[in-house]
Amino acid sequence: MKRYSGQTRMLVAVDCIIFGFDGQELKLLLIKRGFEPEKNKWSLMGGFVQPDESFETAAASVLHQMTGLEGVYMEQLLAFGEPDRDPVERTVSIAYFTLIDINQSKLQLSDNYHAEWISLHELPGLIFDHSHMVEMALEKLRYKAAIHPLLFELLPSKFTIPQLQILYEAVYDVTFDKRNFSRKVLSTGLLVKQKDKDKLSSKRGAFYYKLDKRKYNAKFNAFLNFVTDPGNLK
Amino acid sequence: MKRYSGQTRMLVAVDCIIFGFDGQELKLLLIKRGFEPEKNKWSLMGGFVQPDESFETAAASVLHQMTGLEGVYMEQLLAFGEPDRDPVERTVSIAYFTLIDINQSKLQLSDNYHAEWISLHELPGLIFDHSHMVEMALEKLRYKAAIHPLLFELLPSKFTIPQLQILYEAVYDVTFDKRNFSRKVLSTGLLVKQKDKDKLSSKRGAFYYKLDKRKYNAKFNAFLNFVTDPGNLK
DNA sequence: GCAAAAGTGTTATCACTACACCCATGG
DNA sequence: CCATGGGTGTAGTGATAACACTTTTGC
Numbered sequence: 001m002k003r004y005s006g007q008t009r010m011l012v013a014v015d016c017i018i019f020g021f022d023g024q025e026l027k028l029l030l031i032k033r034g035f036e037p038e039k040n041k042w043s044l045m046g047g048f049v050q051p052d053e054s055f056e057t058a059a060a061s062v063l064h065q066m067t068g069l070e071g072v073y074m075e076q077l078l079a080f081g082e083p084d085r086d087p088v089e090r091t092v093s094i095a096y097f098t099l100i101d102i103n104q105s106k107l108q109l110s111d112n113y114h115a116e117w118i119s120l121h122e123l124p125g126l127i128f129d130h131s132h133m134v135e136m137a138l139e140k141l142r143y144k145a146a147i148h149p150l151l152f153e154l155l156p157s158k159f160t161i162p163q164l165q166i167l168y169e170a171v172y173d174v175t176f177d178k179r180n181f182s183r184k185v186l187s188t189g190l191l192v193k194q195k196d197k198d199k200l201s202s203k204r205g206a207f208y209y210k211l212d213k214r215k216y217n218a219k220f221n222a223f224l225n226f227v228t229d230p231g232n233l234k
Numbered sequence: 235m236k237r238y239s240g241q242t243r244m245l246v247a248v249d250c251i252i253f254g255f256d257g258q259e260l261k262l263l264l265i266k267r268g269f270e271p272e273k274n275k276w277s278l279m280g281g282f283v284q285p286d287e288s289f290e291t292a293a294a295s296v297l298h299q300m301t302g303l304e305g306v307y308m309e310q311l312l313a314f315g316e317p318d319r320d321p322v323e324r325t326v327s328i329a330y331f332t333l334i335d336i337n338q339s340k341l342q343l344s345d346n347y348h349a350e351w352i353s354l355h356e357l358p359g360l361i362f363d364h365s366h367m368v369e370m371a372l373e374k375l376r377y378k379a380a381i382h383p384l385l386f387e388l389l390p391s392k393f394t395i396p397q398l399q400i401l402y403e404a405v406y407d408v409t410f411d412k413r414n415f416s417r418k419v420l421s422t423g424l425l426v427k428q429k430d431k432d433k434l435s436s437k438r439g440a441f442y443y444k445l446d447k448r449k450y451n452a453k454f455n456a457f458l459n460f461v462t463d464p465g466n467l468k
Numbered sequence: 469g470c471a472a473a474a475g476t477g478t479t480a481t482c483a484c485t486a487c488a489c490c491c492a493t494g495g
Numbered sequence: 496c497c498a499t500g501g502g503t504g505t506a507g508t509g510a511t512a513a514c515a516c517t518t519t520t521g522c
């Protein structure tokens with residue numbers, strides 16, 4: 001059996017929407033595109049899928065090239081395929097979104113791509129349909145994090161409850177009552193209190209917590225209602 | 235600007251996972267594949283994406299060819315792209331899932347494809363990775379319908395509350411208390427009681443309801459908790 | 469000793485679960 | 496008149512939201 005005849009073949013790429021959190025704001029890792037067309041315009045990091053590569057492998061390799069990281073949280077967002085989304089030739093793109101701890105020691109941004117963390121409130125225009133991809137990724141992040149304990153992927157392995165609250169507030173652009181917030185997150189049973197405190201952001205210091213990995217894996221897919229009806233999510 | 239050089243181009247297809255409900259069971263519309271390889275094996279309906287077609291257009295056209303229907307509920311599930319998923323040559327598939335009213339008058343199954351409605355409990359093995367696609371589609375249907383008023387797409391425009399309950403029970407493979415069920419669905423405010431009754435399934439007859447289209451569109455994306463934590467959904 | 473952030477408890481409301489009986493009708 | 500499925504109400508429980516004061520400590 002040869003090939004399917006009379007059909008058009010297309011380029012297939014992956015693009016990565018990479019979220020990070022610096023303790024205050026939600027950020028996106030963007031690059032300045034290194035080749036024509038749209039050279040030097042802001043862009044998501046991406047790459048063509050190679051003949052023997054799965055999408056996941058391709059996306060992980062893009063992420064690895066750019067950040068040096070492996071094994072981080074990554075999920076397929078959607079396939080984008082408008083016929084004219086890339087003016088050069090028809091290219092379908094499988095978008096992946098990724099959550100990483102912006103301060104982790106292994107993170108080493110490659111110099112090759114002029115990558116920068118950019119606040120979601122200060123996003124420049126992006127090439128092709130990348131702005132649309134970012135919009136969809138943010139929507140999905142908000143949707144999913146309202147129900148699943150997802151945002152921990154953006155924090156270091158030791159974090160305080162006030163830090164966690166700032167993160168949720170940044171993602172949903174709201175404020176929460178800290179008494180209710182801490183009761184809710186502690187009631188999930190996912191957090192283990194540590195003996196030491198973070199003294200950087202207050203004189204008194206705030207206790208560190210770690211995720212209980214067993215429970216985290218077990219409960220990841222349960223509906224946890226981290227945020228109750230934050231607006232009108234999809 | 236010419237084309238990107240040195241990259242491999244691939245076939246791109248769409249496959250449709252088509253759900254229907256016959257009043258008792260959840261069903262899938264499958265065809266017997268009409269060409270090699272795997273000719274005459276059970277398969278999802280699909281087709282190659284044409285050079286000037288978006289994925290949505292391609293999927294809608296596949297559905298139209300097969301059922302005569304237009305404008306039905308359709309949503310991208312995921313892109314599938316393992317290098318060897320199609321033994322003939324590398325083909326990526328964008329899977330769409332669709333909900334249709336199995337009894338609607340416009341539904342006209344094309345003879346060309348030997349299409350049949352098959353109960354989810356009696357699924358045959360499917361070609362390629364289609365069984366995996368079905369699994370993922372069912373998971374997504376359950377996930378989404380637990381939170382959003384999605385399953386109405388499987389019913390005729392006039393339906394009774396007992397019919398709706400049977401549908402939810404079929405999707406989640408559980409039984410609900412009918413008092414609690416009707417209170418919950420009525421409390422959404424999405425249903426408008428009609429004056430006439432369905433007398434087919436009982437002597438007393440059950441009142442028909444219709445969706446309030448305004449509220450349906452407005453509330454579709456709100457979190458409605460149609461089903462409270464049915465197991466451990468993703 | 470004071471400014472700044474951490475930590476904690478109570479009350480009212482609401483949504484959910486479990487559960488049992490009467491109603492309308494066709495045969 | 497009876498069998499079948501339709502329709503409704505209540506009480507107990509658990510989760511949520513609103514709300515204010517005390518603790519710690521670096522300066």
